[in-house]
Amino acid sequence: MSSWGHTLRRLTDAETAQLRARDAWWETSGLEPPAARYRDTACRIRGCVEPATHEGSYRYVTGRAGRVSWARRLLCDRHADRFRAKHHPEPGQPSGHAPAVAVRQVLDADAAGEGLG
Numbered sequence: 001m002s003s004w005g006h007t008l009r010r011l012t013d014a015e016t017a018q019l020r021a022r023d024a025w026w027e028t029s030g031l032e033p034p035a036a037r038y039r040d041t042a043c044r045i046r047g048c049v050e051p052a053t054h055e056g057s058y059r060y061v062t063g064r065a066g067r068v069s070w071a072r073r074l075l076c077d078r079h080a081d082r083f084r085a086k087h088h089p090e091p092g093q094p095s096g097h098a099p100a101v102a103v104r105q106v107l108d109a110d111a112a113g114e115g116l117g
């Protein structure tokens with residue numbers, strides 16, 4: 001799987017607060033909270049439960065049709081360092097400014113379960 005167009009940026013305080021608020025919802029819901037690695041504040045690399053501090057994004061070709069998708073991953077400090085060393089990313093833009101089509105592609109990418117390795 002080849003990927004390109006990597007970006008990496010630190011999450012803003014507002015974004016971190018938003019993730020924490022989503023996790024806090026479980027405490028008031030009366031429902032069983034998800035395992036640590038599925039929490040909104042957790043790093044998205046499989047098996048990692050460190051709190052996410054960065055957002056890494058990249059483009060990749062998906063499927064036989066060769067469609068280009070865009071994906072993003074929330075990363076902890078350690079995985080952000082690894083992402084930086086491996087992909088030499090450009091500084092990223094806050095995803096709030098991404099066009100709607102990019103948001104839809106994020107959902108596609110998540111459904112495909114692509115990892116960063």
Ligand SMILES: [Zn+2]
Binds near residue numbers: 045048049075076079
């Ligand atoms: Zn991590």
